[in-house]
Amino acid sequence: MSFKPVNINLFKIQLPLSALLSISHRVSGIMIFFMVLPVSAFILNIIAENEAAFISFFELYNSSTFLRTFVLFNILIFEYHVIAGIRHMLMDFHLIAETLTASNTSAKITMVLFVMIALLTTLWVI
Amino acid sequence: MIDVNIYRYNPETDKFPYTQTYTIKKPEKDIMLLELLNILKEQDSSISYRRSCREGVCGSDGMNINGKNGLACITPISQAIKKNKIELRPLPGLPVIRDLVVDMTEFYAQYDKIKPFLQNETQPPAQERLQSPADRDKLDGLYECILCACCSTSCPSFWWNPDKFVGPAALLQAYRFIADSRDTKTAERLEGLSDPFSVYRCHGIMNCVNVCPKDLNPNHAIGEIKSMLLSNKKKENIIVSDGLG
Structure with missing residues (x-):
């Protein structure tokens, strides 16, 4: 069979907000699996060793902006995944109407909620 | 004047698809995109696309118009035009046979x-x-x-x-x-x-x-x-x- 090109140029294809939300929800899920969970398990393993390890970890945590930013980044990914996931579950239970307007509105509400929670988390961590 | 960017691919002459820009005088009436394509085809008869009923019933002229799929025959150019530009590409995801014609x-x-x-x-x-x-x-x-x-x-x-x-x-x-x-x-x-x-x-x-x-x-x-x-x-x-x- 001869070569036939396929037009999938994501820069040229318009996607509604709900699509971007769904795609980023999946990306955040992959990041949780490969980054957030291993990092959390690693940190828990360190601080649960003994009291001295716990204290020295938090001394490092309080002094290192990089470490705090990294932890914040991980928390934000998790929060985003949970919030966007709740929207998906509400849609699966037909609690959000299956119309374009309802879908776009719920996507906007999800984004606003995430930004608010992200700001509060940032203030708390940094 | 408006620029119409069309996805071009002819399996007999082209190795890869490319975009060709046609500059055309903006029609006075708000005609449908399919009519615009017909005008362009008079200039360049090699442009390929499917069409049949020209009233949104047969579904032949589905294409990607400025990033959004739609039927050319029921999309007025006023709705499709963005910054004096219209970009026409074949339906995404299906193999392209030629220009805007896909293998369904x-x-x-x-x-x-x-x-x-x-x-x-x-x-x-x-x-x-x-x-x-x-x-x-x-x-x-x-x-x-x-x-x-x-x-x-x-x-x-x-x-x-x-x-x-x-x-x-x-x-x-x-x-x-x-x-x-x-x-x-x-x-x-x-x-x-x-x-x-x-x-x-x-x-x-x-x-x-x-x-x-x-x-x-x-x-x-x-x-x-x-x-x-x-x-x-x-x-x-x-x-x-x-x-x-």
Whole structure:
């Protein structure tokens, strides 16, 4: 069979907000699996060793902006995944109407909620 | 003047597809995009696209217009134009035969899979199988699909699994027969869709609803199929547990 090109140029294809939300929800899920969970398990393993390890970890945590930013980044990914996931579950239970307007509105509400929670988390961590 | 960027690919002369820009005087009337393409074809007869009825009924001229799938014959240029530019590309996800013409084999194979015809093994009555007005109303918003493929080719799940995921167009038709009170193969139809790919690859991103030129809602039909599959599973589990108990 001869070569036939396929037009999938994501820069040229318009996607509604709900699509971007769904795609980023999946990306955040992959990041949780490969980054957030291993990092959390690693940190828990360190601080649960003994009291001295716990204290020295938090001394490092309080002094290192990089470490705090990294932890914040991980928390934000998790929060985003949970919030966007709740929207998906509400849609699966037909609690959000299956119309374009309802879908776009719920996507906007999800984004606003995430930004608010992200700001509060940032203030708390940094 | 407006710029019309058209995706070009001729398998006999081109190794790879490219975009060709045609600059054309903006028509005085707000004509449909298909008319604009016809004007361009008079300038350059090598441009290829499908078209037939020119009134949004045959579904032949589905294409990607400025990033959004639609029918060229019912899209006015005033709606398509952005910053004096119109970009026309073939429907995404399907192999390109030439310019804006795509190979729809995979799309029709999925349509074929859902058995798009009424199945009823009972003796047919002398005249016709009757339906109550309420049952008939259930088919509104389902039977109007013209199979233009705008929805399925705007769906990322269909791009990645065109052979396994049935796609919004065919699923809308699947639900059209599942919801039909005259069809007696509902259980078999649902069984045929119960694998992890056929229906469950839909994550409700609503692109299909966003692009449908007939304003249909495949996402709602898919939601209904998912709910029916779930309640069927529940019933099966109850029967199994009753049998064991």
